[in-house]
Amino acid sequence: MNTNNQTKAIYTILAWTISGLIFFPILWTAITSFKTEAEAISSSPSLFMFEWTLENYSDVLARSPYFEHFWNSIVISVGSSLVGLLIAIPAAWSMAFVQTKRTKNLLMWMLSTKMLPPVGVLIPIYLLFRDTGLLDTKLGLVIVMTLINLPIMVWMLYTYFKEIPHEILEAARMDGASIKDEIFHVLLPIALPGIASTMLLNVILAWNEAFWTLILTAANAAPLTAFIASYSSPEGLFYAKLSAASVMAIVPILILGWFSQKQLVRGLSFGAVK
Amino acid sequence: MATTHSRTLAKLMLLPSVSLLLIWMIVPLCMTLYFSFLDYNLLMPGDNAFIGLMNYEFFLTDPAFIESFFNTLLLVLGVLFITIGGGIGLAILLDQAIWGRNYVRIMVLAPFFVMPTVSALVWKNMFMNPVNGLFAHFAEFIGVTPVDFFAEMPLLSIIIIVSWQWLPFAALILLTAIQSLDREQLEAAELDGAGPFSKFIYIVVPHLSRAVTAVILIETIFLLSIFAEILVTTSGGPGYASTNITYLIYTQSLLQFDVGGGSAGGIVAVIIANIVAIFLMRLIGKNLEG
Structure with a gap:
């Protein structure tokens, strides 16, 4: 002992x-x-x-529009996660419940789009955004964040949906439930925890994304990642203010992250580890 | 067995995701490919003449490309090495019976949620600054000359920062994997007289291979396109000492406005990523999804 x-x-x-x-x-x-x-x-x-x-x-708040950046971060991360869910849920449902020979290849292909380096599409996206007026807008960033996180969302939802027993759906079907009932009254309630974790993880990923958010924003749509980057220019006597700004940028997501640590493992490992 | 009706529906439900990803992949990529054959600079409006493979020739023979290619390689491999090595150690430690394990977990996990711009600036100024940084204070305290991290070892400094960000992720995934290890198997091995070392090599390591694969895959995806950490610390310098391919193409496209050259670089980056991807997909094809 x-x-x-x-x-x-x-x-x-x-x-x-x-x-x-x-x-x-x-x-x-x-x-x-x-x-x-x-x-x-x-x-x-x-x-x-x-x-x-x-x-x-108080200095940081007086010197820069912190709350505007904060709001931009919220709109971009929550907005892109919600739009992403709308697109990803049907796809994941379909792959989990109507498995075909191609399902695995399709999943792999989706994952492979994540491997496309952002610089490979940097110039066209930048020029397209410039010409359509999407540069430095929240809408533009919501679109980009949705697309870059879509493969992760589909994968993550797929691993959750696959664990739902098919018998439940068959039983519902026997009782004469339509596909619509099946989705809204049977599937969604069971799948809600998985959907919530997917949402949470994507909010975190989009909140911390620092390639597109830095390149596609200037003043209007800059989220907190870009706000903090503006502290990189002056050297010297500003450590305390840098720290205060940093704390304000990371605390919300740190708390969210601590709550969702278990889902994080599962989501980011594409179901390889549970 | 699914009915024809639900099969059609299933396809319809896949359509938005698949078509969006397809468009997102193909349209900009074709545009990049097209631009890469043009003499196209945003500062010099001209007829954007077709110049064949000249952009590629310039990009590939540029010494900056060679240097940033090896920097990219070092950055990815260095961070993978540190985070997986450290992650396995941490995972084994956190798997032991300890007091306050939840608090330990929360502390270890925290850096993962810190946005790249914050962690890079905090490390650069408050720790690695040669005059006011904590490391410099400590060096003076023990009586050695402080190191000017970003001037003397820029790439290594960035590797340290990025490893700090990714160590929690590796540790957490590996810890989850270790916890799913079959305890009875370990006990049986112990009864058969296996020591801690052989238990580790013959039982723990094979069990972890799947999780390690996942960590390598996911980290590589993100590490190949490290950008913010370089932008706010060294801006790629001194010279090209800490420029990776992503950063090189960014400077060419958006700082020098060389659309043609930047596009050629983008296509080269895509090809490199594809080579890595094929290799990784083989790896996970074997290890994931059984």
Whole structure:
């Protein structure tokens, strides 16, 4: 018993140390966001013993339209996830319940579209967006985010739908349910948890996407990724403000992410690991 | 057995996804291919003459391409190596009986949810800055010269940042895989006199191969097109020392407005990704979906 507890203690200390180190940059950013700029670059940095201040947060809010960027991030990530679900649910349903020889190839093909490097289509998308007035609009980004995340959504929904027993649908059919009833009264309620996790994962992916959001936006539709990137230019005395802005950009999604960690594994591994 | 009616319906339901992805893949790609044969620069409006393979010749013989090709390779392989190695270690550690495992999990997972621009800027300024960064303070404290990370080892610095972002993902997937390991098999091996090492090699590693495959596949998809981390830290420099193919094409297309050259680069990037994809698809074709 005693040696058991001893090994447990050693493993506990080891695990807490390593995970603490991994988490440290985030913790340090959070702490720095409450320091003065002078304190933030002090050569004898302090973890807790300093004068805590909220002025960085008010400075960031005064200096830039944070809430506009925040709203843009919400519209782009939630909007693209909702549109994506509308398109992906029927496809995943169809592949999960009416399996053909081609289903597996189709899934693989969808996944392969994810392998298309964004720079391969960068110029046409940029020019098309410029000519249609979609550049620097939320609508434009919703369209791009929907398309780049569609394969992941279909895959993820497919792995959930495949686990729904077919007998349930057959029983409903026996009772004379139409396809519409089948979907709305039988399938959707059972599949709702899977749909919710797919949505959650896609909100996270779209929130953090930093290729298209940086390239296709300027002032109007810039989400938080682009807002933070604007802090890359001035060097020097701005650590505390950078930290405050960073905290405001990552906290919402960090919380969402912690809630959905189990679904994340499943979704992102395309069902290879459950 | 499905009826003909539901088969037709099934096809109809697939239609939006398939056609959208097909359009998304083919239309811009054909345009890129078309542009890549033109002398087309946004700053020099002209007749956009057809110049055959000249753009490809320029792009492929540009020393910047060779350098960024190897940078891309190093970036992908370096991050894969660190995250999978570290991930296996972390997964085994987190699988042990420890106090407060949920808190540990939450801390390990956190970096994955940090957007690339934030993690790159935080690491660049607050940790790796040669004057005010935490690493510099620490170096002074123990009496060594601080390292100017982004000047002396730009690519390695970016590899470190990106690995920090992806380690949680690898660890979590591998942990989930380890937890599904058959405990009885391990106990049986122990009874037969297998030590921790041979248990690891003969039972844990084969069991993990599927999860490792998934991690390699997904990380490679994202790592091939790393962009934001380079943009906000080094802008590809010094010289081309931290430019990957994605970043090179971005500078050519949107900073130098060379549509023709950038397009040729884009097609080259697609071909490289395809070679990688064929290899990876073989791998997962074997390992996924049984």
